Amino acid sequence: xxxxxxxxxxxxxxxxxxxxxxxxxxxxxxxxxxxxxxxxxxxxxxxxxxxxxxxxxxxxxxxxxxxxxxxxxxxxxxxxxxxxxxxxxxxxxxxxxxxxxxxxxxxxxxxxxxxxxxxxxxxxxx
Numbered sequence: 001x002x003x004x005x006x007x008x009x010x011x012x013x014x015x016x017x018x019x020x021x022x023x024x025x026x027x028x029x030x031x032x033x034x035x036x037x038x039x040x041x042x043x044x045x046x047x048x049x050x051x052x053x054x055x056x057x058x059x060x061x062x063x064x065x066x067x068x069x070x071x072x073x074x075x076x077x078x079x080x081x082x083x084x085x086x087x088x089x090x091x092x093x094x095x096x097x098x099x100x101x102x103x104x105x106x107x108x109x110x111x112x113x114x115x116x117x118x119x120x121x122x123x124x125x126x
Contacts, residue, residue, distance in 0.1 A: 001125065003040065003056040003091030008098070011090070012082040016076050019056070032077050032115060034066040060121040065114045069106075072115040076102065080119055096124040 002025060009015055009023050022028075022035035041059045060068070066072035079100075086098040099122040106117040 001091075001093060002038075002040075003082065003096060004093040004125070005058075005090075005121070005123065006062065007090040008083060008088075008095065009079075010085060014078050015075075015082050018071075018078060019031075028065055034071055035061055036064050036075070036079070037064045041120070056125055058123045058125065060123075061117060061118055062121055063118045065109075065116055067114060067117065068126070069115045070115055076117050076119060083121065094126045096126060098123050 006023060010021070019034050019036055022030075022032055023037065024037045026037060026039050028035050028037050038060045040062055050091055062079070064072055064075050066075060080102055083098050084100045087095050089095070101120045101122075103118055105122065106115065
C-alpha cells in the first residue's frame with residue numbers, strides 16, 4: 001500500500017508543486033523542505049458474515065516540514081484537499097476512498113529551525 005500512497009501523492013500536481021518528490025517513509029531525507037514523511041499506524045479489516053474480508057483499510061500519519069509557517073499551513077491544506085475522497089488504481093492497488101483528518105498538531109523544531117504539522121490518512125482498498 002505504500003507504493004499506492006506514493007503514486008497517489010505524485011499524481012497530484014498541486015502537492016508536487018510544493019514538495020516535489022520529498023515524500024518519505026518514516027524519516028525525512030536530506031535538508032530540503034518543504035517535505036513530508038509517512039508512517040503506517042494500526043489499521044482494521046471489515047469482515048462480512050461469511051468471515052471473508054469485506055473491506056481493508058490502511059492508516060498513515062503524515063508529518064509535514066517547512067521553514068516557513070505559512071508554507072507549512074498551505075502544504076497541509078493542499079495535501080488534505082487534494083487526496084481527500086480520491087479513488088483509482090495506484091501502485092497495483094485499487095483505492096476505493098481516502099479520508100484525511102487534520103489534527104492541528106503543529107510544532108516548531110528549534111534545532112532544525114523547522115515548523116511541523118501532521119494529518120492522518122485512512123485509505124479503503126481492495
